[in-house]
Amino acid sequence: MHIKKIRLINFRNYENEEINLDEKINIIYGDNGEGKTNILESIFISAIGRSFRTNKEKELINLEKNNCKIEIEYEKNNLNKNIQINIEKNNFNELKKEIYLNKIKIKKTSELLGNICTVIFNPNDMDILKNGPVKRRKFLDIMISQLRPNYIYLLNNYKKYLDQRNIYLRQIKYENKSKELLDIWDEKIAEIGYQIYLYRKEFIEKIKLKINNIHSKITTEKEKINIKYISNVEDKNKYLINLKNQREIDIKKGYTVEGVHRDDFVISINNKQVSVYGSQGQQRTVIISLKLSELEVIYDEINDYPILLLDDFTSELDEKRIVNLLENIQKNQVIITSTNRNTINKANKYLKVENGKVL
Ligand SMILES: Nc1ncnc2c1ncn2[C@@H]1O[C@H](COP(=O)(O)OP(=O)(O)O)[C@@H](O)[C@H]1O
Numbered sequence: 099m100h101i102k103k104i105r106l107i108n109f110r111n112y113e114n115e116e117i118n119l120d121e122k123i124n125i126i127y128g129d130n131g132e133g134k135t136n137i138l139e140s141i142f143i144s145a146i147g148r149s150f151r152t153n154k155e156k157e158l159i160n161l162e163k164n165n166c167k168i169e170i171e172y173e174k175n176n177l178n179k180n181i182q183i184n185i186e187k188n189n190f191n192e193l194k195k196e197i198y199l200n201k202i203k204i205k206k207t208s209e210l211l212g213n214i215c216t217v218i219f220n221p222n223d224m225d226i227l228k229n230g231p232v233k234r235r236k237f238l239d240i241m242i243s244q245l246r247p248n249y250i251y252l253l254n255n256y257k258k259y260l261d262q263r264n265i266y267l268r269q270i271k272y273e274n275k276s277k278e279l280l281d282i283w284d285e286k287i288a289e290i291g292y293q294i295y296l297y298r299k300e301f302i303e304k305i306k307l308k309i310n311n312i313h314s315k316i317t318t319e320k321e322k323i324n325i326k327y328i329s330n331v332e333d334k335n336k337y338l339i340n341l342k343n344q345r346e347i348d349i350k351k352g353y354t355v356e357g358v359h360r361d362d363f364v365i366s367i368n369n370k371q372v373s374v375y376g377s378q379g380q381q382r383t384v385i386i387s388l389k390l391s392e393l394e395v396i397y398d399e400i401n402d403y404p405i406l407l408l409d410d411f412t413s414e415l416d417e418k419r420i421v422n423l424l425e426n427i428q429k430n431q432v433i434i435t436s437t438n439r440n441t442i443n444k445a446n447k448y449l450k451v452e453n454g455k456v457l
């Protein structure tokens with residue numbers, strides 16, 4: 099699949115721009131703050147339905163306007179398709195979002211998923227290894243949502259019931275409400291959480307099957323990588339029993355302590371946890387291996403090459419890694435942003451961005 103054309107109207111610092119892309123390697127270059135990442139963001143939103151850098155969709159609309167549009171024309175399985183997203187804010191600052199898939203309005207954002215598939219590299223990816231598990235779950239969630247639209251539905255429902263349960267826990271604590279009613283939420287959470295667990299387990303297994311080869315190739319067989327899923331969910335009944343056993347603790351704390359919302363995974367190299375013992379360079383290589391694995395997993399699932407978005411390419415990767423990366427991705431459409439035009443010399447198309455204009 100590849101994107102042919104993007105039109106941005108009042109999106110971030112773009113007023114009305116049409117951007118034509120090559121089906122292979124595109125490099126978008128320009129100084130900081132000119133609007134390079136904004137273009138990748140618009141593509142990501144068309145794939146996932148939301149931004150990778152903000153939860154506040156209001157920020158996507160140009161500061162001086164009340165509505166914005168993203169239009170993407172793309173080719174998939176030799177068919178021309180399009181996606182259009184309109185976001186509008188009214189006088190009360192309420193947002194209305196409309197999504198059209200091939201000119202037909204869809205009802206739920208989840209219907210958008212799986213049309214354009216992307217894998218994104220950005221400078222914050224190192225956070226997947228460092229810091230807490232939030233970014234690691236996000237990595238899994240973005241990958242799985244694109245391949246199993248049902249997954250996003252489960253995640254949303256899980257979050258809904260978890261929020262309700264947490265509110266109720268506090269009502270028990272402060273208002274002396276009956277504990278018995280928790281049963282309803284425990285059932286729901288165990289049921290949905292267990293399905294989420296199964297998806298995550300399936301996809302970590304898939305990544306595992308890919309990452310060994312990829313990483314050993316990149317490191318010329320010096321490093322053996324392993325990835326391990328960590329979850330306190332193993333089967334639905336245990337999950338339910340766990341929730342019940344934890345009740346008193348949950349009530350005391352005012353939130354649900356255990357469940358898939360605490361899931362994590364650990365990556366190790368030669369049996370050492372890379373986030374703790376790995377050098378900066380090793381960690382970067384691991385991120386590349388992880389993303390390349392994601393790329394292959396997606397390919398296996400959809401039988402097509404997902405679009406690769408590389409944000410701020412030069413800042414995170416040294417030359418050897420760039421070569422490695424590009425050797426592995428010859429068939430995907432690649433869209434790179436960089437402050438330096440000469441980041442790579444074999445791009446098929448060079449686009450210069452200056453103050454919300456593509457030259
Ligand atoms: N809602 C908005 N309205 C107008 N300008 C915006 C909006 N959001 C971001 N910008 C502008 O977009 C620019 C940042 O774009 P970005 O794509 O992140 O730059 P870079 O080229 O460094 O990747 C900044 O100049 C910022 O002021």
Ligand SMILES: [Mg+2]
Nearest residue numbers: 134135410435
């Ligand atoms: Mg940028």
